[in-house]
Amino acid sequence: MQHELSRRSFLRGSAASAAGAGVIGAGSAFVGPASAAQTDGPPVVGPVAALLTLRVNGVTRTLQIEPRTTLAEALRGPLGLTGTKIACDRGACSACTVWLDGVTVCACMMLAVEVGARSVTTIEGLAKGEHLHPVQAAFIEHDALQCGFCTPGMVMSCAALLEHTPNPSVDEVNAAISGHLCRCGTYPHVVAATLAAAKARKA
Ligand code: FES
Numbered sequence: 276m277q278h279e280l281s282r283r284s285f286l287r288g289s290a291a292s293a294a295g296a297g298v299i300g301a302g303s304a305f306v307g308p309a310s311a312a313q314t315d316g317p318p319v320v321g322p323v324a325a326l327l328t329l330r331v332n333g334v335t336r337t338l339q340i341e342p343r344t345t346l347a348e349a350l351r352g353p354l355g356l357t358g359t360k361i362a363c364d365r366g367a368c369s370a371c372t373v374w375l376d377g378v379t380v381c382a383c384m385m386l387a388v389e390v391g392a393r394s395v396t397t398i399e400g401l402a403k404g405e406h407l408h409p410v411q412a413a414f415i416e417h418d419a420l421q422c423g424f425c426t427p428g429m430v431m432s433c434a435a436l437l438e439h440t441p442n443p444s445v446d447e448v449n450a451a452i453s454g455h456l457c458r459c460g461t462y463p464h465v466v467a468a469t470l471a472a473a474k475a476r477k478a
């Protein structure tokens with residue numbers, strides 16, 4: 276009995292915290308209907324699928340997902356952007372790296388509903404039409420990939436580095452990819468490619 280009471284208290288407390296923090300509903304881009312049980316306070320959406328709008332690679336997309344869906348799952352599933360990889364699914368490898376308003380994040384570690392009005396850039400949004408981003412071109416030129424599973428995430432982090440550090444040192448490139456795990460061991464080639472991309476951008 277004591278156990279049951281404690282569990283209820285916990286669930287009540289969790290619901291209040293989520294509503295107070297606006298995790299679901301307020302501040303998000305959810306456009307689906309609020310729960311029928313909700314009478315006041317911030318709108319609560321879910322647990323069933325609801326409509327959400329996201330701005331991805333410059334395009335506003337509407338998708339129907341459960342609020343528990345991670346950004347990585349939303350990108351790869353309903354949005355069909357499978358360039359973003361899910362490897363560990365727990366924030367340990369950075370394979371799922373995308374940009375949120377130009378800042379790198381692990382897309383497996385946040386809910387799609389948390390994105391709100393921020394702009395998402397994935398590996399599919401890096402090239403300009405037929406023209407690869409300099410980092411993408413340099414990765415090919417320098418054989419900076421083998422199986423390629425870590426590569427989209429690596430490219431997103433290296434490209435982000437060049438946005439704010441156009442002329443990085445080796446140490447700065449190493450720091451930028453320090454959260455990325457590559458089991459094929461491409462790290463030296465990734466560093467060489469990023470330094471070459473920096474030069475190409477200047478030229
Ligand atoms: S898949 Fe996201 S950090 Fe590994």
Ligand code: FES
Pocket residue numbers: 419420421422423424425426456457458459460461
């Ligand atoms: S190229 Fe295979 S995991 Fe990095």
